[in-house]
Amino acid sequence: MNVLLIGSGAREHALAWKLAQSPMLGKLFATPGNPGIAQHAEIVAIDPRDHRGTVDFCLKNSVELIVIGPEAPLVDGLGDNLRTMGFCVFGPNKLPAQLEGSKSFTKDLCARHNIPTARYAKASDRLAAEAALEDFALPMVIKADGLAAGKGVIIAGTGEEAIAALDIMFAGGFGSAGASVVIEEFLTGEEASFFALTDGETVVPFGSAQDHKRVGDGDTGPNTGGMGAYSPASILTPALEQRVMDEIIRPTIRALADRGSPYSGILYAGLMLTEDGPSLIEYNARFGDPECQVLMMRLEDDLLEIMLATAKGKLGSMPTPRFSDDVALTVVMAANGYPGPPERGGRIDGLEVAAESGALVFHAGTAEAGGSIVSDGGRVLAVTARGSSAKAAQKTAYAAVDAIDFPAGFCRRDIGWREIMRSGGEK
Numbered sequence: 087m088n089v090l091l092i093g094s095g096a097r098e099h100a101l102a103w104k105l106a107q108s109p110m111l112g113k114l115f116a117t118p119g120n121p122g123i124a125q126h127a128e129i130v131a132i133d134p135r136d137h138r139g140t141v142d143f144c145l146k147n148s149v150e151l152i153v154i155g156p157e158a159p160l161v162d163g164l165g166d167n168l169r170t171m172g173f174c175v176f177g178p179n180k181l182p183a184q185l186e187g188s189k190s191f192t193k194d195l196c197a198r199h200n201i202p203t204a205r206y207a208k209a210s211d212r213l214a215a216e217a218a219l220e221d222f223a224l225p226m227v228i229k230a231d232g233l234a235a236g237k238g239v240i241i242a243g244t245g246e247e248a249i250a251a252l253d254i255m256f257a258g259g260f261g262s263a264g265a266s267v268v269i270e271e272f273l274t275g276e277e278a279s280f281f282a283l284t285d286g287e288t289v290v291p292f293g294s295a296q297d298h299k300r301v302g303d304g305d306t307g308p309n310t311g312g313m314g315a316y317s318p319a320s321i322l323t324p325a326l327e328q329r330v331m332d333e334i335i336r337p338t339i340r341a342l343a344d345r346g347s348p349y350s351g352i353l354y355a356g357l358m359l360t361e362d363g364p365s366l367i368e369y370n371a372r373f374g375d376p377e378c379q380v381l382m383m384r385l386e387d388d389l390l391e392i393m394l395a396t397a398k399g400k401l402g403s404m405p406t407p408r409f410s411d412d413v414a415l416t417v418v419m420a421a422n423g424y425p426g427p428p429e430r431g432g433r434i435d436g437l438e439v440a441a442e443s444g445a446l447v448f449h450a451g452t453a454e455a456g457g458s459i460v461s462d463g464g465r466v467l468a469v470t471a472r473g474s475s476a477k478a479a480q481k482t483a484y485a486a487v488d489a490i491d492f493p494a495g496f497c498r499r500d501i502g503w504r505e506i507m508r509s510g511g512e513k
């Protein structure tokens with residue numbers, strides 16, 4: 087079977103690596119791809135915003151399954167158009183992708199179905215937003231309603247900061263994403279990510295992970311797309327996972343099915359584990375990056391078979407996906423400047439030596455220049471390893487990181503610290 091994979095991050099490199107192991111795979115195409123994905127796929131130039139062009143490519147090249155990695159094409163309705171043309175698609179349609187595309191869509195759905203989440207108010211004009219601030223204690227959380235590439239969240243510690251946040255949003259600081267805002271109560275606890283696979287009816291757990299969102303060691307500095315992750319997150323005990331499935335995931339999937347727009351694909355729940363139990367912070371309509379890398383390292387089944395069953399609505403006839411008991415851990419190497427404008431063109435050496443250490447180096451923002459690999463984005467590599475414990479996986483991952491010569495880049499040195507502390511080790 088021929089497959090088209092859309093995306094260019096280390097998430098898509100990990101998906102390509104796993105799909106390439108399937109005996110069912112014919113040809114794997116990827117767009118826009120990157121030099122790492124090119125090790126497993128033929129890179130093709132298709133613009134996923136051009137739905138007609140994407141359909142034409144798939145028809146000409148006998149593609150049967152399209153795997154949509156990032157959120158933008160999902161929210162843009164690429165899935166709907168491909169499905170209409172009879173293709174199998176891994177990733178939800180436009181309306182259910184609103185779980186990621188619109189914070190107020192998700193909050194309203196949670197309110198209607200008693201799904202635990204932070205108390206909120208929404209406002210689409212400045213005056214109403216300012217009035218709504220009165221109902222929240224400090225700190226409070228102010229979010230751009232629409233897609234803002236993970237950047238549209240401001241935690242305001244003072245009234246002035248809250249007003250300043252509204253100023254930024256209503257002045258277009260996050261583009262049209264901030265034309266309406268959601269104001270939320272601030273939740274305390276530890277964050278964890280939980281994944282569920284669903285064809286709209288059957289829902290199965292698909293692993294847990296913990297991301298490291300801040301740029302600096304000890305969780306300091308500005309937020310990023312994620313500087314590292316590990317899986318599983320043992321803080322999500324089986325009992326807590328059961329609660330997440332029963333109180334958050336299943337009611338969401340049922341609500342969407344009941345309104346005639348079933349969700350098909352992977353659903354990623356960002357959770358706050360509060361004293362009262364798990365509370366939903368946000369949904370994503372796709373795999374996380376870098377969480378996907380660690381999930382793929384642990385997945386023991388055929389990813390293509392799983393994705394196809396999901397796309398065809400046949401998840402119910404599949405055995406539950408199996409994951410290794412090993413811990414997987416990934417360290418993101420970013421270009422200097424990230425999460426601000428990154429330095430591009432920094433030369434990267436030592437990738438072959440790193441691979442000998444037993445880790446896998448997934449590419450994100452890389453390019454080829456003059457026979458070398460150079461940086462071409464903010465997050466550049468995701469160095470990923472497996473081990474019998476978080477400590478063991480961390481050791482292998484950092485041995486590989488240390489073999490990589492990337493003078494124009496940096497990484498955190500403490501990925502996995504919470505898990506290692508929990509298991510009694512030193513960070």
Ligand code: AMP
Binds near residue numbers: 204272273274277299
């Ligand atoms: P989001 O883009 O919605 O994932 O938010 C980014 C980050 O902001 C989350 O990972 C949390 O660390 C933090 N955050 C978002 N909402 C809340 C909330 N209601 N209470 C506390 N922290 C939050």
Ligand code: GLY
Binds near residue numbers: 236297370373374377
């Ligand atoms: N790592 C966070 C995300 O993919 O949204």
